[in-house]
Amino acid sequence: xKILVGIKRAxxxxxxxxxKSDGSGVETDGVKMSVxxxxxxxxxxxxxxxxxxxxxxxxxxxxGPGDVQQQLRTGLAMGADRAIQVEAGDTLQPLTVAQVFKxxxxxxxxxxxxxxxxxxxxxxxQVGQMTAALWGRPQATFASKVSxxxxxxxxxxxVDAGLETxxxxxxxxxxxxxxxxxPRFVKLPDIMKAKRKPLDVIALDELGGVxxxxxxxxxxxxxEPRGRGIMVDDTAALVAELKNRGLV
Amino acid sequence: xxxxxxxAEHDGDTLNPGTAKAVSCAQAITAHGGGDVDILVLGDGIxxxxxxxxxxxxxxxxxxxxxxxxxxxxxxxxxxELAAAADGYSHVLAPSSTYGKDVLPHAAALMGVNALSDxxxxxxxxxxxxxxxxxxxxxxxxxxxxxxxAGTTRSASWSAAGEGGSGAVQDRAAACEAAxxxxxxxxxxxxxxRPDLQTAPxxxxxxxxxxxxENFDLIYGLADxxxxxxxxxxAAVDAGYVPNxxxxxxxxxxxxxxxxxxxxxxxxxxxxxxxxxxxxIVAVNKDADAxxxxxxxxxxxxxxxxxxxxxxQQLS
Numbered sequence: 001x002k003i004l005v006g007i008k009r010a011x012x013x014x015x016x017x018x019x020k021s022d023g024s025g026v027e028t029d030g031v032k033m034s035v036x037x038x039x040x041x042x043x044x045x046x047x048x049x050x051x052x053x054x055x056x057x058x059x060x061x062x063x064g065p066g067d068v069q070q071q072l073r074t075g076l077a078m079g080a081d082r083a084i085q086v087e088a089g090d091t092l093q094p095l096t097v098a099q100v101f102k103x104x105x106x107x108x109x110x111x112x113x114x115x116x117x118x119x120x121x122x123x124x125x126q127v128g129q130m131t132a133a134l135w136g137r138p139q140a141t142f143a144s145k146v147s148x149x150x151x152x153x154x155x156x157x158x159v160d161a162g163l164e165t166x167x168x169x170x171x172x173x174x175x176x177x178x179x180x181x182x183p184r185f186v187k188l189p190d191i192m193k194a195k196r197k198p199l200d201v202i203a204l205d206e207l208g209g210v211x212x213x214x215x216x217x218x219x220x221x222x223x224e225p226r227g228r229g230i231m232v233d234d235t236a237a238l239v240a241e242l243k244n245r246g247l248v
Numbered sequence: 249x250x251x252x253x254x255x256a257e258h259d260g261d262t263l264n265p266g267t268a269k270a271v272s273c274a275q276a277i278t279a280h281g282g283g284d285v286d287i288l289v290l291g292d293g294i295x296x297x298x299x300x301x302x303x304x305x306x307x308x309x310x311x312x313x314x315x316x317x318x319x320x321x322x323x324x325x326x327x328x329e330l331a332a333a334a335d336g337y338s339h340v341l342a343p344s345s346t347y348g349k350d351v352l353p354h355a356a357a358l359m360g361v362n363a364l365s366d367x368x369x370x371x372x373x374x375x376x377x378x379x380x381x382x383x384x385x386x387x388x389x390x391x392x393x394x395x396x397x398a399g400t401t402r403s404a405s406w407s408a409a410g411e412g413g414s415g416a417v418q419d420r421a422a423a424c425e426a427a428x429x430x431x432x433x434x435x436x437x438x439x440x441x442r443p444d445l446q447t448a449p450x451x452x453x454x455x456x457x458x459x460x461x462e463n464f465d466l467i468y469g470l471a472d473x474x475x476x477x478x479x480x481x482x483a484a485v486d487a488g489y490v491p492n493x494x495x496x497x498x499x500x501x502x503x504x505x506x507x508x509x510x511x512x513x514x515x516x517x518x519x520x521x522x523x524x525x526x527x528x529i530v531a532v533n534k535d536a537d538a539x540x541x542x543x544x545x546x547x548x549x550x551x552x553x554x555x556x557x558x559x560x561q562q563l564s
Contacts, residue, residue, distance in 0.1 A: 016517070017381040026385050093362045094353065122380050124365045125349050129323060130357035138430040139323055141350050144492070154433070159346040160446055160501070161259070162493055165433040166322065172429075178499045179492055212362045213395035218388035223379070226524065229545040235558035238530070238548050247507045247528055248474065248563060 001055045001111035001170070003046040004104060005080065006097075007062045008036040009071045010121045023219040035071045038116025040078075041176040044183040045146060046114045047079045054148045057081045059108065063088050063100055069199060076194035077186045083197065088204040095212040096204075098130030101173075103207040105135060110171060112153075117142050117175040128175035138168035142177040250283030250373055253311075255330050255342040255351060256301050260291060260319070263300040265447045266343030266401075268408035273401040274341060275306050275409065276370035284308040287415070288333050290326050292319035298417045307415035314419075317426030321347050324430035327354030332423035334359060337396065341367075344400035345446070356398035364389060364399035378402070382498045382521045403446070404504035404525040442468075445494065448477035451505040451526075453496055456483035457512025457534065457552060464489050466556045467511060473560055479503070481513045497522035511552040515540025 011017060011026075012034040018027045035043075049055045060075035062068040063086040072083040086100050105113050113135075118125035132139030140146075140155035144163065147154045148170075157164045158177045204210070232238045242248045252274040257264040267287065274285040286309045287301040298312040311333060317325050330351060334340045340355065342348035344366050356363040368386070369377035374397060375390040391397050445451065452474065454467040464484075471478045479496040480489065496503055498518040504525035511532050513519060520543055523529060531544035532555050541547040548555065 011381070017384040019385045026381060095357060095360075095362045098357055120382065123382065124353075124363075126353035126356075126363055126365065129327070129350060129353035130363075132323075133327060133354040133357035138427075139350070139354065141323070142346060157346075158492060159435075160444075160493070162435055162437040164435045167431040167433055169429040212360060213392050215362055215364060215389045215391045218390065220380075220385045220387050223383055223386055223524070226529075226543050226545075229529070229541075229543075229547060231541070231547045231549070233548075235548070235550070235555050236562060238532075238546060238555075239559060239562040241546055242507075242530070245528065 002057045002059060002108055003049065003055045003112045003114055004101065004108060004110040005039070005043045005046050005058060005060050005075070006101060006113070006115040006127070007039045007043065007060045007071050007075050008116070008119045009033050009062060009064060009068045010036040010119050013037050013120055019220045019222045023221060025220055033067070033070070035074050036116050036119045036121075038118060038120070038176055038178070040183045041178065041180050042114040042116050043075055043078055043080065044181045045176060046112070048181065049148060055111070059084060061086065061101070061104060063092060063097055063204070065089070072199055073191075073194050074186065076197045076199070077190045078184060079190070081197065083199040085199065085201045086204055086207060087201055092210070093212060093214045094124050094126035094130055096210050097127045098134055099208045099211045100204070101127070101131040102134040105131075105171065112170065113173045115173065115175045117177055128173050132173040135173070138172040140166060140168055140172060141175045143174050144177050144179045146174060146180070249281055250277050250338045251336065252277060252283060252285045252339040252341060253334055253337040254285065254287045255340070255348065256287050256289045256297065257343050257345055257347050258289065258291065258294065258297040260294065261296060263297050264343065264345065265408050266345050266348070266403045267301065268304055269403045269406040270341050270343050270401040271304050271306060271409035272406040273367055273370065274339070277339060277373055280370070280373045283338070286311060288330065289313065290318045290329055292316050302415035302417050303411045303413055304415070305410045305413040307413050310415050310417045311420040312417055313422050315422040318422065320432035321351075322427070322430055322432055323350045323354045324427035325424070326351045328358060328424040328427075329422060330355040331358035333420065334396065339397045339399070342400050344402050348400045352398060352400050359396060359398065361395050361398050364391070364397070366402040367399045368402045368405035382518070383524065402502070404502050442471065443475065443477040445477040445479055445496070446501055446503060449506045450474050450476035451479050451496070451503060451507070452476045452509045452511070453479035453481065453513060454484055454489070454511050455481040455513030456487055458484060458489055461489045466553070470556055470560055473563060476509075481519050482516070510540055510544075511556065513540055514538045515543065
């Protein structure tokens with residue numbers, strides 16, 4: 001079975017993001033870029049499935065300009081077998097991305113499309129759900145545990161009410177939540193080895209091109225700061241202040 | 249003129265407050281140029297939920313679809329049903345809970361439209377604000393004419409629509425067959441008798457300073473005294489003091505209680521992202537330099553192991 005893993009190039013999660021002074025977006029010049037953390041978790045899970053003998057090949061896919069090849073190489077260094085860059089401009093809507101994953105899943109005959117539940121840049125949390133819908137296959141979002149049993153998978157999902165378990169037929173789309181696993185660190189020899197692994201480039205148009213009407217992003221603003229609070233000296237003053245404000 | 253359909257969230261018996269908050273967002277849309285707000289309830293044996301939905305102020309009609317295969321909240325069944333019901337509507341909304349986030353994008357893709365996640369403000373019939381980069385930037389987005397607007401509404405940004413409405417409940421037959429490829433196994437609830445963390449007006453949270461799962465009883469005790477829900481920082485969850493579903497923050501739950509009490513939480517950015525819409529934030533921490541004090545409305549430098557017992561004593 002082949003597993004297709006989506007890898008998005010995103011601002012590193014340790015970077016404190018700042019809005020540009022003209023409001024046209026956020027500052028990305030000279031900012032460290034990394035694999036979206038949820039995608040890294042998805043890739044780790046795919047690699048573990050392969051190492052357990054439940055998958056034959058792990059293919060990492062990224063959509064965007066040439067820069068995304070850096071993140072694909074990181075995926076190859078982690079252990080993916082090969083990579084596909086779908087060449088496109090850098091602001092694609094989730095529906096178009098889903099269209100690409102659906103087309104690639106069919107072309108490759110993938111058993112699982114494994115994605116992060118959301119990217120930490122636009123925080124949309126849509127691509128997995130849309131891919132499943134377009135593909136007409138099951139979706140298991142927010143996965144915190146995945147077990148494969150032949151033609152089906154049992155997935156535990158982190159939902160607001162607790163942990164939900166569903167059983168799905170393969171092929172299917174699974175999206176990872178934070179606690180699915182802890183991704184491995186990449187070792188230097190693996191980075192060298194990754195340079196020799198295959199990386200194919202496919203044009204977006206070849207996979208269906210842009211679909212749907214895109215919402216237009218306009219002005220960006222920093223969030224409104226909270227007003228300055230007060231400090232109290234002891235518990236009595238804290239309780240008095242809360243009673244004063246009618247909160248307890 | 250807008251014609252808005254809201255997907256209701258419920259547990260079979262009770263309407264989730266996220267639905268009433270989505271109604272407020274819908275009313276902010278109809279405030280620009282008028283329109284109607286309808287609610288779609290999907291489930292099996294959901295007449296009670298439909299009645300609760302129809303009592304929300306400003307609701308025109310409630311479409312109640314009962315079918316055995318809709319009993320579990322599976323996107324494989326609810327997604328296609330929402331897409332079918334959306335025919336003729338200008339906007340389709342759902343609360344941005346794990347349910348809404350699971351189902352709405354699925355339906356949007358079937359409808360061939362893009363979706364907006366976490367709508368936090370409405371600037372016009374087709375113009376909105378939403379957070380990106382974990383709330384570190386707020387972006388204006390507008391949807392060009394010709395496309396149905398599909399979106400989730402960020403519950404922390406909207407107050408619940410009041411009761412006293414009298415929408416008409418209509419039976420709507422299911423349009424889609426059951427999906428055979430996805431089967432619901434079950435839900436292991438966090439549950440208990442405490443209020444739901446996502447919607448409780450008062451939340452008491454503990455961090456790594458608690459030191460152990462046993463010591464978290466202090467937090468539970470105070471919460472029960474206040475009738476509050478219990479939350480935790482990611483550090484406390486990772487240390488194994490409490491289960492995952494209690495985590496508040498960017499990667500956990502984003503909440504907006506009237507009162508948030510944080511004990512022994514230092515205030516990592518990812519935690520602050522989850523609480524910045526709270527009405528009043530109270531922070532108690534031994535470390536006077538903890539970042540939580542930068543956002544706290546009332547701060548107290550002190551040891552939670554002495555402050556919590558004193559707090560309980562002075563409440564009674």
